[in-house]
Amino acid sequence: xxxxxxxxxxxxxxxxxxxxxxxxxxxxxxxxxxxxxxxxxxxxxxxxxxxxxxxxxxxxxxxxxxxxxxxxxxxxxxxxxxxxxxxxxxxxxxxxxxxxxxxxxxxxxxxxxxxxxxxxxxxxxxxxxxxxxxxxxxxxxxxxxxxxxxx
Numbered sequence: 001x002x003x004x005x006x007x008x009x010x011x012x013x014x015x016x017x018x019x020x021x022x023x024x025x026x027x028x029x030x031x032x033x034x035x036x037x038x039x040x041x042x043x044x045x046x047x048x049x050x051x052x053x054x055x056x057x058x059x060x061x062x063x064x065x066x067x068x069x070x071x072x073x074x075x076x077x078x079x080x081x082x083x084x085x086x087x088x089x090x091x092x093x094x095x096x097x098x099x100x101x102x103x104x105x106x107x108x109x110x111x112x113x114x115x116x117x118x119x120x121x122x123x124x125x126x127x128x129x130x131x132x133x134x135x136x137x138x139x140x141x142x143x144x145x146x147x148x149x150x151x
């Protein structure tokens with residue numbers, strides 16, 4: 001049983017990671033990876049599914065932002081887990097107005113520390129912080145409710 005939003009994000013990351021590697025049907029991946037543990041909690045499953053589909057829908061926009069901010073990195077050499085987490089973070093920043101910026105960045109950093117390389121936490125933090133500043137300066141961050149908590 002999944003207890004926290006972080007664990008739900010971890011499941012979403014695992015679904016997106018599997019999709020990135022296999023290109024299997026996303027519904028099958030969602031059900032087999034997230035559905036088994038989240039099937040008792042409809043709200044948690046809905047959040048995981050919404051996040052996965054939003055990341056896929058806005059993937060090219062997120063990838064463009066990642067490429068802009070990773071000038072000294074070859075995009076294809078960024079660890080797959082890190083790319084997936086950056087896409088998730090950017091998607092939450094732009095399309096989940098109820099989630100505070102600080103929460104989004106912190107969750108992605110902690111997941112990177114758990115599932116990726118030793119340097120991934122710092123890399124994901126730096127990238128998402130830089131992307132957030134760019135989006136904020138362009139007035140593209142639209143937060144409401146809990147999302148208004150200052151980052």
